[in-house]
Amino acid sequence: MATQLDSNPASDLDSFRDEVRQFLAENFPAELKGTNNALSSVEGPTEESPAQKQWREAMGERGWGTPTWPKEYGGGGLTRKQARVLDEEMAKVGAYNPIGGMGVMMFGPTLLEYGSEAQKKEHIPLITRGEIRWCQGYSEPNAGSDLANLQTFAEDKGDHYLVNGQKTWTSGGQWADKCFAIVRTDKSDKHRGISFMLIDMNAPGVEVRPIQMISGMSPFCETFFTDVKVPKENLVGEEGQGWTIGKRLLQHERTNLSGGGALARLMGTSLADVAKKYVELDGDGAIADKVLRDRIADFEIRWNSFLLTARRATEESKAAGGVSEISSVLKKLGTKLGQERAELIIEIAGMQGLGWEGGGFTEAELSAVRAWLFGKATTIYGGSTEIQNNIIAKRVLGMLDHQ
Amino acid sequence: MAVLNEEQEMLRDMARDWATNKSPVTEFRKVRAAGEPQAFDKGAWNTMAEMGWAGVIIPEAYGGSDFGWLSMGLIVEELGKTLTASPLVASTIAASAIILGGSEDQKSTWLPRLASGELVATLAVDEGPRHAPHSCSTSVSGGKLSGTKAFVQEAHGADLFVVAAKDGLYLVEKGDGVTLSTRKLTDQRSHAEVTFDGTPADSLAGGGESLLDDVLDRARILTACEMLGMAQQVFDTTLDYLKQRVQFNQVLATFQALQHRMADLFGDLAMMRSAVEGGLQALDSGFGVARAATIAKSEANRVLHTMSREGIQLHGGIGMTDEYDIGFYLKRARVLEASWGSSAYLRDRFAKLGGY
Numbered sequence: 001m002a003t004q005l006d007s008n009p010a011s012d013l014d015s016f017r018d019e020v021r022q023f024l025a026e027n028f029p030a031e032l033k034g035t036n037n038a039l040s041s042v043e044g045p046t047e048e049s050p051a052q053k054q055w056r057e058a059m060g061e062r063g064w065g066t067p068t069w070p071k072e073y074g075g076g077g078l079t080r081k082q083a084r085v086l087d088e089e090m091a092k093v094g095a096y097n098p099i100g101g102m103g104v105m106m107f108g109p110t111l112l113e114y115g116s117e118a119q120k121k122e123h124i125p126l127i128t129r130g131e132i133r134w135c136q137g138y139s140e141p142n143a144g145s146d147l148a149n150l151q152t153f154a155e156d157k158g159d160h161y162l163v164n165g166q167k168t169w170t171s172g173g174q175w176a177d178k179c180f181a182i183v184r185t186d187k188s189d190k191h192r193g194i195s196f197m198l199i200d201m202n203a204p205g206v207e208v209r210p211i212q213m214i215s216g217m218s219p220f221c222e223t224f225f226t227d228v229k230v231p232k233e234n235l236v237g238e239e240g241q242g243w244t245i246g247k248r249l250l251q252h253e254r255t256n257l258s259g260g261g262a263l264a265r266l267m268g269t270s271l272a273d274v275a276k277k278y279v280e281l282d283g284d285g286a287i288a289d290k291v292l293r294d295r296i297a298d299f300e301i302r303w304n305s306f307l308l309t310a311r312r313a314t315e316e317s318k319a320a321g322g323v324s325e326i327s328s329v330l331k332k333l334g335t336k337l338g339q340e341r342a343e344l345i346i347e348i349a350g351m352q353g354l355g356w357e358g359g360g361f362t363e364a365e366l367s368a369v370r371a372w373l374f375g376k377a378t379t380i381y382g383g384s385t386e387i388q389n390n391i392i393a394k395r396v397l398g399m400l401d402h403q
Numbered sequence: 404m405a406v407l408n409e410e411q412e413m414l415r416d417m418a419r420d421w422a423t424n425k426s427p428v429t430e431f432r433k434v435r436a437a438g439e440p441q442a443f444d445k446g447a448w449n450t451m452a453e454m455g456w457a458g459v460i461i462p463e464a465y466g467g468s469d470f471g472w473l474s475m476g477l478i479v480e481e482l483g484k485t486l487t488a489s490p491l492v493a494s495t496i497a498a499s500a501i502i503l504g505g506s507e508d509q510k511s512t513w514l515p516r517l518a519s520g521e522l523v524a525t526l527a528v529d530e531g532p533r534h535a536p537h538s539c540s541t542s543v544s545g546g547k548l549s550g551t552k553a554f555v556q557e558a559h560g561a562d563l564f565v566v567a568a569k570d571g572l573y574l575v576e577k578g579d580g581v582t583l584s585t586r587k588l589t590d591q592r593s594h595a596e597v598t599f600d601g602t603p604a605d606s607l608a609g610g611g612e613s614l615l616d617d618v619l620d621r622a623r624i625l626t627a628c629e630m631l632g633m634a635q636q637v638f639d640t641t642l643d644y645l646k647q648r649v650q651f652n653q654v655l656a657t658f659q660a661l662q663h664r665m666a667d668l669f670g671d672l673a674m675m676r677s678a679v680e681g682g683l684q685a686l687d688s689g690f691g692v693a694r695a696a697t698i699a700k701s702e703a704n705r706v707l708h709t710m711s712r713e714g715i716q717l718h719g720g721i722g723m724t725d726e727y728d729i730g731f732y733l734k735r736a737r738v739l740e741a742s743w744g745s746s747a748y749l750r751d752r753f754a755k756l757g758g759y
Contacts, residue, residue, distance in 0.1 A: 272759040287759050297750040300757070301701045308677035308698075312405070319406040329670040392669055393662035397642060400657045 016082050020089040027058035033094040056098035060129030065099020066108065073112070073120050074128035102171070103127035103134040107180045110249040114196075114237045123198070137167040137181030137199065137223060138246065145387050147182075148190050148243060152225060154183040154197065161185070161235075163199065163228040169381065173208045173221030176201050182246040185239050194242035198234040199225070215373035216356070251323075253382050254331045271296045271344055278349050292348070299337075299344060306333050328396050332388040335378040342372040405473065405680045414474050417454065418481035425450070426487045428728045434488045435591050441560035442593040443488040452520020456491060461498055465514035472621075472686035476628040476679070483632025486731055488592055490523040492625050493557035497524030500565045500572055500618040504610030509574065513563065524563040526622060527552035527597055528615070534744045536619055541568045541599070548573055548604035551596060556742070558583055558595035565607070566599065567615055573604035590735040620696035622743045624682035627703035630739050631679045634707045637714040637732050638672055641665075644718055661717065668713060671706045678702035694756050701749040704740045711736040 029051035048056065059065045062076060067083040069075025078086065090097070108127045111120060126132040143150040152165025163183060170179070179199045186193030199206070205228040210218035237245050272287070275296060280288040287293040309326060316324035345368050346353035355361035355369060379385045393399040407415065426447060434444055451457065459475040461467025479492055498517045501509055501524075516522040528536050530553050541550025548568060555564070564575045575581065580602035583595040610617065642665060645656040655661055682699030685692045711733040715722040722729045744752065 270757065272754070272757055276759065285758065286754065293754050293759060294747070294750050296759070297754040297757070301698050301750065301753055302674065302705075304698050305674040305678040305681075305702045308681045309673050312677045312680070315406050316404070326673045329666075329673050332666075333670050333674065386663070389663040389666035390659070392666040393659075397662075397665055397669060399642075399645070399662045399665065400654065 013081060013085055017085050017089060020086055023058075023062070023064075024089060024093050024095060027055065028093060028095045029055055032096070036096050052098065055095075056130045059098050060131070063128050065097050065130060066104055066128045069108065069112065069124070069128060074125035099128065099130040101130075101133055102136055103132060106136065106249050106252045107134045109252050110180075110245060111236065113248065114241075114245050116236075118233065119198075119236060132178060133172065133176045135170050135173045135176035135179045135201070135223075137170060137179045137183075139169045140166060141168055145384055147246075148194065150182060150184060150194065152181070152183045153187070154185050154195065154230065156185070157229075159232055161197065161230045161232070163197075163205075163225045163230050165225050167223040167225070168211075168220075170208070170221040170223045171219060173201070173223050174210050174218075179223070180236075180249070182242045185242075189240075191243045192240045194246065195239050196236040196242035196245040197230055198236065199228060199230055203228050203230075205229075213374070214376070215370045217370060217374060219374070250383060254327075271300060271341065271348070274345055275348050278352065296344065299340060303337055303341065306337050309333065325396055328388070328392050331382065332379075332385050332392075335375075336385065338378060339375050342368070342375045346372050404676070405684070407473075407477075410470065411474050411477060414459075414470065415477040415481065418456075418478040421450075421454070422481045422485045422487055426482070427485050428731065431486045431488055431731065440585065440593065441490075441557075442591065443490060443557075443560060447487070448489050448491075448520060448523075451489060451491060457494060457498075457520040458518030460495060461502065461514050461518040465510055466518040467514065472624070473680070473683040475625065476683040479625055479628040480632035480635070480679075483629035484636040486633070486728075486735060490525065490557040490560050490593075492629060493525040493561070494520075494523050496526050496618065496622045496625060497563065497565045499621045500526065500607060500610075500614070501574070503617055504572055504607035504614045506609060509605065509607065513574070517563075522562045523557065523560045524565060525555060525557045525561040526565045526567075526618065527555045527558075528567040528619070529553050532741075534741070534748055536567065536615060539567055539569055541566065543568045543570065543573060543604055543606070546603060546605075547601040548575055548599050549601055551598045553596055554586055554588070554594050555597045557593050558597050559585070559593040564597065564599075565618070566604065568604075572607040572610075572614055572618070574607060575599060575602050575604045578602075588738050590731075590738040592735070592738070594738075616693065619743055620692050621686065623696045623700035623749075624679070624686060626739055626742055627679045627682060627699040630703040630707045630736070631675060633732050633736060633739075634672055634675060634703075634710045637707075637710045637729065638665075638668055640729060641668075641714045641717050648719075655717075664713065664717070668710060671709060675702045675706035694753070697744075697749050697753045697756065700744055701746055701753065704746045704749065707736045708740060708746075 031051050032055055063069065063071060063074050064076045064078075064086060066074075067076035067078040067086055068080065069077070071077030076083070104127060108124060111123060115123070127134070137152075138147060140150050140152060152163065152167060154161035154163045165183065167181065170176075173179070177200075179201055180196070181199050182194050182196055184193050185195040201208070205226040207224040207226070209222045209224075211220050211222060212218050213220065275287055275292065279292060282288045287296070310330055313324045313327045313330055317327065349365065349368070352361070352365060353368060355365050357366065383391070430444065430447065434442060455468050456478055458467030459470045459478065460472060462469045475495060482489065482491065494517055498514060501513050501517075505513070513522070513524070517524055530538075530540060530551060532553060541548065541552070548566060550566075550568065552566065562577050564577070564581070566573045566575050580600045582598040582600070584598070586594045586596055588594050607614065645661055645665070646654055648655045678699045679702070682695045685695035714729050715733055718727065718729055721727055724730070740746070
């Protein structure tokens, strides 16, 4: 039965695998082996080395950085099975995907669904080639969890909108070329007064100020719009459809934040291995502090159970051809456990786990502190845990709307 | 819910249908009222056996269907939802010991009769109130076993005991030299202290050094399946109740304080299900069983404990009455939590398995 449903018979997949291997041998620079995509990180450097550039262009040319996106807009046009082969072969040679960022994770899939033909032709190829950085213009000072309360106003001026207002928590805003934003086009209707539009970050009247966070990093910005002209062709969908489109995009965001994949890699080292570096061991090599040992085991069991849940959500979604009911809990569970782990790590290391900068600390110790602090954002952004709980209660459990 | 094949879906639907229609909690109430020592309905057990449930993990060569552990788990979960009193879990665990450690002769003697439900078997390991499988004073000399086992499940209905002694597992038949002393626990099911006094015992010599641990892991996973069914039922019942009960002119389900508690429980339940299904899948693949079993039972303990407490609290006073079923789940939950490893025991085991 599997072979009947399989649009790629095994022999075709084998020849595709050969094609991938040859491509990687010819195009992946050996010096990049085992490194990450610096450009997809909001905190990362913006200059790419010649090797990084060559690799990005080679992947972009093929569309393989966005392997399952349609070929006509620069995607790879691959089936899921082919994409998996590509993943496997890249992993074997230690190659990262040089095409990433919010354009790939959130905006691209949404535009493919709601954008006009002209918009897709204009914007998607730049994303698939990794030639543009997008940022998200959603939150405002008075529109956080109550996102639909946003006030940034786009006034209709005939052939363009004139946008005024302030966005905040704009991840990577200081490096972005463009912004996908939800703005108000009608003040009389909270939800249906919202429209989804694309704003050039280099346009006159756009000002970006990085916000220094408790972690010492500035991954987020305040973005001010003062009389910014946005051409009418940058409206996605219809006027007033922005809330629907914007929420759809958030689903892509949550899937990415819940942490089946990336988070699992970050959490690769077991807490016990961390503990063994800092705390006393007994004769059998076990952690001598029985209370700490118990707490580590308690965490690791729940963490494993979460990983199994993330895997189950993927399997169920695939089998059902839709999003699994339990996907709704992944973000809430994964982010909470991630924070718990970060707290345990710094606790295990004692004062050595609280270093801010300078001598006396390893790089891993210093980055653990920053990660612990930055991690506090995870239960707030992308829909706070409280908002996730509202969604689960109402949409999944069918509990009625609260007053 | 794991992605099931057609055969597994059929089994699950059959079990769900039977449990809902033929074995609702009112049947457990009848068993309780009847007060018979074996604490299950023999007619119901015969029906379960006729449906093939006693032989799901037993190879076809010995009269079972060999449908595997995931299939078995699906049935046990459904029965857990309605607190169906039966020796199915105990007998299946005992059968797995014979499958893993029995000689050809022992398998062909016992497995067909266990698969048909004609015989009931149970596992007797612990000698005190807390699970401590590796501190055992039961011993065998000249083929005669002596020792006392505490809180043996389904002891009253058992024809055959799989008994842990210092040097391994033994099969002991009910009869002379086997004395039961009833220990009625809060769940009102069958538990007894069982004393063996020079009773003839037949060694399960196969299965290697880890036989006892391997069997206990099966006990942990299957028990976790029953607990999963119970947790799911407590959650569903509580959610229904919150949607009906009106206070302050509002149904309780509209209160955000309660919505968020239910969302938390829903997340816990998702994790419990993943852990339990992970255990069943490990058994079917034969890979990483010890770790998966420890995670499964540990998560089952954690989540059912919370769920059964919250279930009562969210029902309010009515949840404290014997007339409501919810209290039965609380009582059974604690008995199963203490079976085959408390949370603390399991965390210790998890750490040992992880080399710390």
